[in-house]
Amino acid sequence: MSITSAERRSKDAIKARIKKIVQKRQSRRRCKLSDEELVLLALANSSDQWLMTAQIGEFAMSNSFFQKQAAQFLFGRTSLHASPQGIGSLPSRIESYLRTYGIPVHSKVDDENNKVYSMTAGAAYALLEGSYKKRSKATEKKLTTCPLLEIPIEIRMKIYHLVLKVSGFRLLVGTQSLSVYDDKITTWESRSQDALKMPPLNNFLALLSVNKQVYNEAMPEFYHENHFQFRDMGSMKNFLHNIGSERRKHMRNVSVSYYNLSAAAAGARLLAESDTLQKLTLTISATKDPAGHFTVNSSRRRFSSLTQIPGFSSMKRLRGVQQLVFNPRLEHDVVDAFLRPIITAPKPSKLSRKKKSNKRKRKHSELMSNHEAGQPAVKVSKIG
Incomplete structure (x- = not known):
């Protein structure tokens, strides 16, 4: 047919x-x-x-x-x-x-x-x-639909904690592969210790890839529950830059060896963005010579004041650090006396920060008004 x-x-x-x-x-x-x-x-x-x-x-x-x-x-x-x-x-x-x-x-x-x-x-x-x-x-x-999201948030947070916290270990950043060291061994003693084995990071960090809601809930848990140790200021700068500001602000426990001064200023500036930093461990040697100049880790560079050491001016912006730890085997008294009173001071309240911000805005507004009117800015002082 x-x-x-x-x-x-x-x-x-x-x-x-x-x-x-x-x-x-x-x-x-x-x-x-x-x-x-x-x-x-x-x-x-x-x-x-x-x-x-x-x-x-x-x-x-x-x-x-x-x-x-x-x-x-x-x-x-x-x-x-x-x-x-x-x-x-x-x-x-x-x-x-x-x-x-x-x-x-x-x-x-x-x-x-x-x-x-x-x-x-x-x-x-x-x-x-x-x-x-x-x-x-x-x-x-x-x-x-995600079965995990059907579980109450309280239980989900416990799951995130169990999966993402590398309990009892430090995550060493700045090597060819991420090593993990026993947290009971102090930072300065860990150089002679072998890295302990753990599952690859991408295995348990896969949890962060489930969906956006799980990521938003679980991501802070990973950063504020783990201890991050950096080989030098350069590796810290690169890591903090790569993870972005949203993740940086959740870090609580950081250890860093204060080497590679060329990257120290940028690294310290990024670290100062953390709103939740509770413990900072510094491996640093700083001495003052008879002429009043400071040296850091036997560097040839001489600094007339501690504020000139790269990164220290940014470190001074930290507040509310509960523990500031130094390697007791290295000379650190001058750095301790300089940083501890500042970075361990309580954080200013939100109301105080708001008042300071408003004061700066008013001052800027007055300067702009005077500039537009062609009048020089006048500093007014009280006569007592």
Whole structure:
């Protein structure tokens, strides 16, 4: 029976709709269709024609964006140039798939005793469209629901603490790989200790990749519960810069060796952004010579005052540090006397900070008004 032009146009329209579905499921790197859907696509592409297994494979392989997946499916991960006999398991897979889902594909044995398959274009379109919608809904549901978020927030926070806290260890930053040292061993003694083994960071930090809400809840837990130790000021600067301001402000426990002075100013400035720093451990040696100049860690540089040491002016902005620890084996008295009274002082209250901010704004406004009026700024002092 010949096919009329109307029927041909109808089938062409159905094929176009099938192609549209496939394009939605296709990515640049790999085909998102399942192996069975590739078979259906081949049958739909040759609707009302009888195809042998080899012809189905040839169709899949002829489409470049199917090539990798089709090769694995048809040739069992062997070479693309494998013998056609390598697709011997395909018929049984097709039969099993068709029986499981009740797909209206017809099969018969041709004149040469080969099993061939056929499917109408309409049936193929209906099946692919249904499969696509079903998968889209499942993906949407998977993306919008997270079983972890069904747990009360109090229990979730306990889970975050158990997963993300490297209990009893220091995370050593600034080496080729992140090492972990026993926290019971002091910072200055740990040089002779072997790093203790722990699971790779990306294993337990994967929790932060679940979704945005879990990240926002769990990220602060990782930074304020762990002890970060830096090899020198350069590694601290790089780390604090890379994690960004949002993460920096959650760090509570930091140890750093005050070497690499060229990066000290930038590193200390970033560290001062932490709102929650509670413990700071410095490995530093600072001495004062008879001429009144200061040296740091046997550096050749001489500083006329401690404020000229790179990073110290930024360190002075820290407040509310509960513990300031130094290596007792190194000369640190001058640094201790300089930093401790300032950075261990209580943080100013929010009201006090607001008053200071308002005062600065008023002063700036007055200066701008005088400038616009062409009048010099006048300093007013009280006469007692």
